[in-house]
Amino acid sequence: MAIYQKTNTKIWTGRKSGSQLYLHEKVACIGLDAVKKDNFEKGYAILGYACDEGVKRNQGRVGAKEGPKVIREQLAKLPNHLDKDSKFLDVGTIICTDGAMEDAQNMLSETIYHLLAHDMVPLVFGGGHDMAYGHYNGIKKYVSTKKTIGIVNFDAHFDLRSNANGNNSGTPFYQIAQDCRADTIPFRYLCLGIRKDANDQNLFKTAEQLNVQYLERHHFNLYNLEHVRLRVMQFIEDVDCIYTTIDMDGFSSAYAPGVSAASPMGFSPDIVLECLRLIIDSKKMIGLDIAELNPKYDIDNRTAKLAASLVHYIIHNELH
Ligand SMILES: N=CN[C@@H](CCC(=O)O)C(=O)O
Ligand SMILES: [Mn+2]
Ligand SMILES: [Mn+2]
Numbered sequence: 001m002a003i004y005q006k007t008n009t010k011i012w013t014g015r016k017s018g019s020q021l022y023l024h025e026k027v028a029c030i031g032l033d034a035v036k037k038d039n040f041e042k043g044y045a046i047l048g049y050a051c052d053e054g055v056k057r058n059q060g061r062v063g064a065k066e067g068p069k070v071i072r073e074q075l076a077k078l079p080n081h082l083d084k085d086s087k088f089l090d091v092g093t094i095i096c097t098d099g100a101m102e103d104a105q106n107m108l109s110e111t112i113y114h115l116l117a118h119d120m121v122p123l124v125f126g127g128g129h130d131m132a133y134g135h136y137n138g139i140k141k142y143v144s145t146k147k148t149i150g151i152v153n154f155d156a157h158f159d160l161r162s163n164a165n166g167n168n169s170g171t172p173f174y175q176i177a178q179d180c181r182a183d184t185i186p187f188r189y190l191c192l193g194i195r196k197d198a199n200d201q202n203l204f205k206t207a208e209q210l211n212v213q214y215l216e217r218h219h220f221n222l223y224n225l226e227h228v229r230l231r232v233m234q235f236i237e238d239v240d241c242i243y244t245t246i247d248m249d250g251f252s253s254a255y256a257p258g259v260s261a262a263s264p265m266g267f268s269p270d271i272v273l274e275c276l277r278l279i280i281d282s283k284k285m286i287g288l289d290i291a292e293l294n295p296k297y298d299i300d301n302r303t304a305k306l307a308a309s310l311v312h313y314i315i316h317n318e319l320h
Contacts, residue, residue, distance in 0.1 A: 014077035024076035043087020045120035051096035054130030054169030060260035063296035074308035105134035112138020124289035128169035150239030155247035258298025
């Protein structure tokens with residue numbers, strides 16, 4: 001079963017200014033039923049996806065269930081530069097219980113739809129990368145099949161494993177591709193940071209068969225900035241909206257040790273920020289999530305702090 005839990009405001013703590021100088025003073029923790037459409041600007045809504053059942057099924061190291069909590073804790077302490085009137089909500093967490101990952105994905109999908117229908121941009125904190133299947137489906141329900149959804153995934157892995165023997169954290173984009181085929185709509189997937197030492201030959205073949213666009217890790221760095229920018233911009237131009245997903249295991253383990261499958265040769269934060277800037281400037285970003293953060297293997301909250309800083313960067317850029 002999957003359950004929904006409103007966030008305990010005690011999680012959002014930090015230095016006190018009394019005048020919203022810090023994000024814990026800015027955030028509003030509300031229940032999903034209180035999310036209302038109003039005539040103000042769009043706002044961001046943080047949602048947790050506390051689930052590591054997909055990682056477990058994929059033979060990974062469990063612990064990502066605690067990801068949403070630690071990202072909130074680190075984000076809480078960071079300075080707030082948002083306008084007084086802008087919305088910054090925490091709308092709670094979907095918790096996977098009894099291994100019911102598909103229930104959690106369904107609940108996530110419904111919740112994403114609800115948030116989008118109320119002018120919120122979802123920022124989902126995972127959780128295993130199975131989160132992507134629920135997040136994408138919520139977006140799909142909202143935009144309908146008339147609009148083309150582009151998926152930009154920052155990751156060491158394609159996550160295109162076949163789900164013939166069940167769904168897990170390594171199958172979400174394969175599942176999406178199969179659904180696209182059934183719906184006769186294009187599957188638009190750009191994967192940034194792919195490593196040959198993290199994906200077998202079959203996965204590269206699947207990527208080719210599905211027309212997946214990707215940049216390998218050794219090309220995904222600031223030395224190739226112009227090429228990276230070009231590839232990302234071409235992808236953005238071709239789609240109506242962009243679902244962005246950041247798998248923390250794509251970063252070098254020097255930056256992000258707190259994951260199930262660490263990447264000693266992973267990418268660095270700077271190149272990700274360059275790409276995020278392009279996505280945000282395009283005004284096409286419809287939702288974003290952070291996957292695979294596993295606090296059990298983190299060092300001095302390094303990975304949680306990086307995840308929080310990425311979110312901080314995103315929310316301090318203009319929305320459409
Ligand atoms: N979401 C993660 N997917 C990776 C995990 C790799 C690993 O555990 O080594 C994958 O299935 O390829
Ligand atoms: Mn992944
Ligand atoms: Mn990965």
